């Protein structure tokens with residue numbers, strides 16, 4: 001008989017064997033803060049135009065060399081429950097704004113770091129969280145008055161380029177002017193009269209070779225693939241999109257045909273061929289000259305497509321198929337029937353072209369098109385990946401500015417101005433909360449400090465100079481990224497502006513995340529159940545592996 005293993009009395013006896021339980025200041029609060037601090041310190045060096053890259057090798061052994069916080073956090077798969085809360089805050093920022101993830105992480109990490117000091121001084125968690133809540137509310141109020149410019153015309157390429165430039169400069173310093181114009185043209189061309197725009201409206205196609213300055217934008221869509229048949233170019237295309245196979249229909253159940261002679265076999269084949277031909281002929285007679293297929297393409301069907309001069313393009317990703325339908329105004333068809341007039345998509349020109357040894361199919365629209373594509377060129381895969389991240393951030397910035405066109409000074413100026421005002425406000429608050437409010441002001445400065453640290457200036461003198469300038473009312477004084485001559489710049493004059501909404505959500509989410517982490521006093525980790533791990537959510541479940549990287 002197996003000996004009875006006594007379970008330690010206390011909390012653990014209630015839980016399944018193997019569960020872990022931590023409580024108290026040292027074990028929980030300080031540990032959580034430590035984990036969050038580590039994560040925030042790790043990404044702090046990637047903040048701003050002079051931020052450094054990280055080399056991340058993910059669980060599939062894919063290598064990333066990037067400074068994009070959202071991508072790094074996605075690939076790192078953070079396990080610590082408290083650090084995960086910060087990651088969730090950054091994900092919320094990514095979903096809401098599409099940029100500013102590092103801002104959230106640095107601010108939340110710094111709020112926790114400063115809270116730790118206050119805890120050591122003897123303040124209670126509730127006093128700190130209360131102070132943080134008051135300070136964050138005040139910061140959001142003050143932020144509303146810091147707007148220095150508004151994007152007046154969302155269809156003006158020059159204005160849009162100026163507004164999206166800082167988000168590109170913080171990732172691709174040096175290429176920002178060229179890329180900003182490219183992104184602005186793509187965004188403006190993809191915004192319909194109704195003003196409905198989503199970050200998905202601008203697609204990126206990366207092709208290795210040539211230089212970044214050879215990148216171009218196209219109204220319409222570009223896919224890295226070849227056409228299937230012999231027709232390679234069609235002007236004034238009428239496009240039918242099929243999600244089913246472009247092949248002879250297969251019965252759902254197995255059937256057996258008994259053929260008694262060679263003649264019957266020939267007739268059977270002829271019947272099949274005639275049926276296929278009639279399908280393709282019917283499609284062609286509706287005026288269709290391009291067929292896009294999301295599944296298998298049969299040889300016989302392809303033969304008749306060539307005969308009736310139909311261009312055939314295969315599309316492996318359902319996402320691409322959906323976007324193409326949007327770009328052409330087509331309705332995807334579930335079976336091989338001729339499309340009606342409404343279901344047909346139209347395109348000014350569809351053609352196959354070789355770009356740097358890569359065959360691409362281009363769907364080019366001359367009229368208004370809700371999709372545009374940036375054909376990115378560059379010497380290495382890593383460079384292209386990094387530019388893609390920067391371009392995505394810039395497109396998200398445009399999307400944010402459509403919702404709220406107000407801009408605030410960047411380069412750490414807004415954070416510094418808020419820090420000065422919050423510190424002043426703290427003086428007027430009675431009780432121990434004012435220490436927490438002061439800590440909040442210090443945390444806001446950590447954003448400006450990160451920019452200064454990363455640009456290689458002498459941080460302490462620069463920070464004190466900036467602080468006194470902001471006290472004197474120079475609300476747009478920020479940190480220079482050039483490192484040539486001056487350490488400080490006027491962010492508004494230099495055109496370094498960030499969307500107000502980005503800062504708004506960043507402050508809100510970082511404060512909430514820090515307050516949540518501070519409010520945890522016990523950690524209970526249940527024993528992991530055996531058996532295979534449940535499958536995680538995969539947003540690209542229907543995209544083949546090679547298509548994800550395109």
Ligand SMILES: Nc1ncnc2c1ncn2[C@@H]1O[C@H](COP(=O)(O)OP(=O)(O)OP(=O)(O)O)[C@@H](O)[C@H]1O
Pocket residue numbers: 046047048049051067068069070099100101102103104165166167169170171393409410411412451479480481482496497498
């Ligand atoms: N030329 C510049 N000089 C100084 N600061 C700049 C310049 N261009 C951009 N910045 C600043 O860089 C900061 C943004 O940096 P970054 O894009 O690395 O952060 P993030 O958007 O929070 O992170 P991520 O893009 O990784 O989510 C902003 O404060 C912006 O004002």
